[in-house]
Amino acid sequence: MPCITLPDGSQRTFVHPPTVADVAAAIGPDLARAALAGCVDAHPVDLSFRIDRDARLSLITQDSPEGLAILRHSCAHLLAMAVKQLFPGAQVTIGPVIEEGFFYDFAFERPFTPDDLTRIEARMHELAAADLPVTRRELPRDEAIAHFEQQGEHYKAELIHAIPEGEPLSLYRQGDFEDLCRGPHVPSTGRLKAFKLTKVAGAYWRGDATKAVLQRIYGTCWPDARALAAHLTRLEEAGKRDHRKLGAQLDLFHFDDSAPGSVFWHARGWTLFQQLIAYMRARQDEAGYIEVNTPDVMDRGLWETSGHWFNYRDAMFTTTTEDERVFALKPMNCPGAVSLFAQGIKSYRDLPLRMAEFGKVHRYEPSGALHGLLRVRHFTQDDAHIFCTPAQMQDECARSIALVFAIYRDFGFDEVAVKLSTRPARRIGDDATWDALENALSGALDRMGIAYRVNPGEGAFYGPKLEFVLRDAIGRDWQCGTLQVDLNLPERFDIHYVDEDDQRQRPVMLHRALFGSLERFTGILIEHYSGLFPVWLAPCQVKVLTISSAQDDYARELVRTLKQAGLRADADLRNEKIGFKIREHTLQKIPYLAIVGEQERQQGQVALRAHDGTKLGSLSRAAFMEQLVRAARSPLHTPLSPCDLAPPSP
Template sequence: MPVITLPDGNQRQFDQPLSVQDIASSIAPSLGKAALAAKVNGQLVDTSYIVDQDTQLSIVTAKDPEGVDVIRHSTAHLMAQAVKQLFPDVQVTIGPVIDKGFYYDFATSHPFTPEDLAAIEKRMQDIVRQNLPVERSTMPRDEAIQFFENMGEHYKAEIIRDIPAGETLSLYKQGDFIDLCRGPHVPSTGKIQAFKLMKVAGAYWRGDSKNAMLQRIYGTAWGDKKELNDYLHMLEEAEKRDHRKLGRQLDLFHFDENAPGSVFWHPKGWTLFQTLINYMRKRQEQAGYTEINTPDVMDRALWETSGHWFNYRENMFTTQTEDERVFALKPMNCPGCMLMFAQGLRSYRDLPMRMAEFGKVHRYEPSGALHGLMRVRHFTQDDAHIFCTESQMEDECKKVVGLVLDIYREFGFDNIIIKLSTRPENRIGSDETWDKLENALASALDNLGMPYTLFPGEGAFYGPKLEFVLRDAIGRDWQCGTLQVDMNLPERFDLAYIAEDNSRQRPVMLHRALFGSLERFVGILIEHYEGKFPVWLAPVQVAVMNITDSQADYVQLVVDQLRNAGIRVIADLRNEKIGFKIRERTMQRIPYLLVVGDREVETHTVSVRTRSGEELGSLSLADITQRITQQITSRTLSLLED
């Protein structure tokens, strides 16, 4: 009789085979009610699964990530059922789980409208209230083809034809709806309680533009209504913080169809951009980096040596000269840095050598993938390449990790996830080399006591990498910095240094970016701060406003003094009411608004107000200059307190 081992190590023995549902209920009635699926010896199964032998068992509920995925997959089927009831002529295709939700593609000549989405969602709720059991069955592959053809579901039959002959397929039925699926699914439709349909989009069948255009309905689903409401609130916040909207409102940048995927920086945006570069330049100098600059256009032969021509060609912009030489705009800075290291004779005494570059790179992204500052074709990387010995490799990794975490904290990112991506299937270099590199990264994190998540097969083609993921103010994750360890490119470029025993040795190369794309990092900062940058980052830090024309000269005196102290300041001498000026400058997210009237002129003071509306009262010009300067130099994240 089966012995069930639970996650806490406790065991239960039963005198007959039981379903997962029965086992969960025997442990606790509440667990039986909450059960959505289970892990049986690590495999995800339905609650109807019969356990008939000794098993490692874990009950999956809506509190587990796997449980939420089961809910989302089941909600996709629920939506397809509702669509079929409302629009019987529609053909169903596929309906996978995606990040934060699901979608389902439908073949129909009827264009879905917002009113249709509302009707579909209402029908879904009706089906939930019916609490229909979700039942799994199996069918031979050839029989399944005929089954779906007879139903008029020709797309589903086409999917099955691509499955090898002789396979047995699983189907799931709820009420009058049946669909092909490997599962698992929730036990009944009543388990689906928190969902919302989001939008309709077009999608080609199987992602091929030569195929028929389908209609894709996106939705989101969660374990409970609070999680759903929290997510919808986050979307509302994200809409308010959209960097494209704030970029226009704050006059930071724009895009133009004459240069798709390339940023036109306005003066304020360029000030912000340069502030980031100057900040990173200072931090790198303090950490022992030297700055270099390499050409934007280089010969095809270089990219063949690096391997990019064979592994990244479809993303590269190229050109050919009259003598038929082929050149490429660099998609990455690494090969240029390799040539820099190769200049002259290098000694072990020169290592570690840390070369930093704010390099412009160009990558072809499909027009449909472009998205404001977040996905562009022309961008700047805060790249660095560190050349070191094998014995220095782990210590250099630890220094990079320490630097990146410290820099992120200065921007207010305290919740940082580290991912370790290991060797991909398409790679260069020996397994022995990859073992060394992966062990170096893992050991550096272990020695720092830093937790990380392993992502097998996700490394670059030339080496494993760490990815640093930031969580912003409204809970979204952004992958930014990377650290890659590489012994393959130095081999391909035949780089060497002279060791202490005068032998010729191969250096290890570390690829490192902290912001990643500076353009993208600016977009993340705009949304993270909602355009309300810390004083040290704000393109305009202070606006000085007069009440009447009689204070104009004093306003200019204040502006000159603040500017001489290194503060970015503007004067607002327009013939407008002071309330209008304050509202407008507040909308521009300027941290400090200094108001000058006759009393301030007489007392040589300014009336200080923050963009949040807080009144700080009258301060002397020397005092406000000193306090704001202190905020800038210390890179304080919050404004001055009263």
């Protein structure tokens, strides 16, 4: 008589071993309809799984993250089934869940077309409406290999060869389609109601450029039609906000094959970029940082000492000189910061030492991974390295975390999630060191009352890290800032400070970036604001437009006055109609347009217009200047509060 313990602590006893579906039905008909799968003693299983012992059970519904992942993975199987029915010559490979959807890779003689996707999606809806039962079975390794080889599914057979001996091999069948899969899955295809195929792209088998090129079909799946419609609306809005499109429209930057993955900044884009640096420079100065700079190219020996040569070599650009010395473009700023700390004797009175650097780094990213400003090979980090005593470590973590939240708030990001990534399998340093470092990060978050999620095994090779995830204006999440604690690099470089007893001690090193990559953060800002930046950040804050050439001198004088007041201003003196000029600069997303005709010139006034078309009236020059200066006021005019600069009390 199995006894089933539910998440609320209640128990139910069954005369015969029940399935997960039986337990759901015993609890209530609503739950029976909502359940997709279950977790038996924390192991995910299908609704058909029979529980033949006392166990703890939680039910998975479509409204949970786990349930949504099951819907999406089951939809990937539905996609593969539809493709096999429409294109019998296609071979199936893998179909995992990804963020907000799924994909499935196929080996086929030609690329799939948009018309193919329409046909495939229509067949998927037919198969879902058929409400085909989804069943699971296990096969011995040799039988499973023979099964897929007999069907001509050679990629599946290859996958089985890579699965460790002794691991169960399960297959899931729906109708005439059967696929290798760990599961769990929905009980029937009828549970898949809200899905859409989104695009097709090329992909290498197992991500290896030396292997076959496959066709990857992407899709998305949601619990209901309303959630799907909301997602598609977000995608449509994201397309309008694409920073690559807006970058061209607003004349901010471009890319060129002569320097793959490197940005060519135009004047307006570079102005925006410099505003970010100026903002961060001021905030860091306010928070007690000093600014430094280190070389872009350093000897291989330095990278061997740091461990990057052995852990990051494939992503480094190197060169060999005529005397056979090997140098590398720095992929990280950390070793340079250590070298700076090592210059001269440091006392405990010098700590904490907070060194900031806007360092250029270079990392080889595969060409297929490059994506506008969001994934580049050459970028600038707002890096900082904090050297402190072990006793100061948690306080410095808390200060950095508080600064992160304060800075993101200035850019309009009020929703920030935190992830704690712990020790990876491939790492340097002993477990005692990792315990101390992980406790410093988690302890700081706990003291501050900040919720966080743990990502086991996702830390850097030299230390655990916090990742700060921003939610933008249309609900998308972006991982930006990081904070890492490190006792390993100080050990490897043998740096020290002198304590109160004149003894040499090893400092703790904190690695901190708030924007992360300035290029990437710029791309995120472009999409977050849809190119219409806050006035304080806009590359051009006001454009002075003339109606005729008679006002040219007056417009030039206005621009000079605006610039003397610290505003970014320009004039459009072209011999074009004023309506044309207004439309053009509205599309350029200039926050303010100052229109001057003959009446304004004679009366010393300006007709001011906001980007949204609001006419702010004819203003005197003094009132015009006052309004613009007030509108362009930077958040730097609001000093960080004491809670942003000091850690909370324990």
